[in-house]
Amino acid sequence: MSPRNDPDARTWRELRVEVTERLVDVVGDAAPAEARWIVLEASGLDDAEILVEDDEPAPALARHRIEAMVERRRAGEPLQYVLGSWQFRGIDVMVDRRVLIPRPETEVVVQVAIDELVARGARLGRTDPWAAGITEFAVADLGTGSGAIALALAAELPDAAVWATDVSDDALAVARANLSSIGTAATRVRLVRGRWFDALPIELRGGLRLVVSNPPYVTAAEHPALPADVRDHEPYGALVSGDSGLEDLEHLIAHAGEWLEPGGALVLELAPHQAEAAVTRAREVGFVAVDVRPDLTGRPRALVARRP
Ligand SMILES: C[S@@+](CC[C@H](N)C(=O)[O-])C[C@H]1O[C@@H](n2cnc3c(N)ncnc32)[C@H](O)[C@@H]1O
Incomplete structure (x- = not known):
């Protein structure tokens, strides 16, 4: 049936109002924005197109x-x-319940990692399609989940070979599906399964210019008190580290030095209250220039440390 002869027909604008009304008791003030996203996604139109089509009837489908x-x-x-997808540093990343939803604070962690590499002479810029497979240095994103960090690094650093690892086959399947979202830059991303550094080929030992990770850092005891949408839907293994919440961070800090090249950088996302412990630990194991950079709300979020 053509939308014009359909008695249930509503325009995109009317649907947005309806969806807002149906979401307001669940998401409060966010309802108009969420309604906009949902209607836009179902329409298959982009922001500009829907403005033109707004008073046209939407198809039944x-x-x-x-x-x-x-x-x-x-x-x-x-x-x-x-x-079904979310933007991360301008990349459309497919997400479902197999992976953590990439967060804005992780976009900041990527920026910190990129700044560290640029300070050591790395070239910035979207990939030159003619040089897609050519690399000058290697970096690792451990616990890649959807692949968000690895994809952003490959897309923004045209000379990087990016190793993206995860212990979860499910997460790697999502990361693999997301490779296509960065075009030819994906030829410089390798996905490997395994626990933290165990996933990496031994030849990389002592040769990585950057190790970056957003590991699980919630304690088992904190999990029941997380917001319901996080607790009930995001993967437990992506959120919870152990009894202290520091287990995975400590493991990464303890072993990163063996895998970094001299002068290489370790960049780890953490919870603000873990910053002090992580800084102490990084200094104890011999890292220099240890610092914690803030997220967009000004809270300590990214540990940065250098192998001497
Ligand atoms: C907090 S999520 C981060 C996902 C993604 N990097 C991001 O920032 O959105 C942590 C990821 O680490 C993975 N992970 C948990 N334990 C691991 C381990 N022992 N070795 C490797 N990856 C692990 C989880 O499967 C999950 O994908």
Whole structure:
């Protein structure tokens, strides 16, 4: 049936109002913004196109998709899983419940890592398609999840060979699907399965210019008190490290020195209250220029340390 003869037909604008009303008791003030995302996703249009089409009737198929998305959101599923993808440093990253949703603070961690590499002479810029496979230095993103950090590094550092690892086959399947979102730069990303440094080939030992990770850093005891959308939907293994929350951070700090080249940088995301312990540990194992950089809200978030 053509939308014009459909008695249930509503325009994109009307659907946005309807979705806002249906979400307001679940997400409060975020309802108009979420309604906009959901309707836009179902429409298949971009921001500019929907402005032109706003008073046109939406096809029945799009209405059904919107209905399904609203039901999932009303049941508490995170918006990013409902939409199926989320932007990370300008890259469209597919996400579902196999992986952690990439966070804005992790975008800052990537910036810190890039700044460290640029300070040592790395070239910046989107990949030159003619030189896609040519690399000058190696970096590792350990616990890559959706691949967000690794993909951003490969897309923004045209000379980097990026090793992206995870212990979860499910996460690696998502990261693999996301390779296509960075075009030819993906030829410089390798995905490998394994626990932290065990995943890396032995030839890389002592040769990495950067080790970056956003490891699990929540304690087992904190997990039940996390916001329900995080606790009930995001993978436990991506969130929880152990009893202290520092287990994975400590493991990475203890072993990164063996894998970095002299002058190479370690950049780790952490929770603000873990900053002091992580700095102490990094100095104890011989790192220099140890510092913690803030996230967008000004809280300590990224440990930076250099192998002498
Ligand atoms: C906090 S998530 C980070 C995901 C992604 N890097 C990001 O920033 O959005 C932590 C990731 O580490 C992985 N992970 C947990 N334990 C691991 C281990 N022992 N070795 C390797 N990866 C591990 C999880 O599967 C998860 O994908």
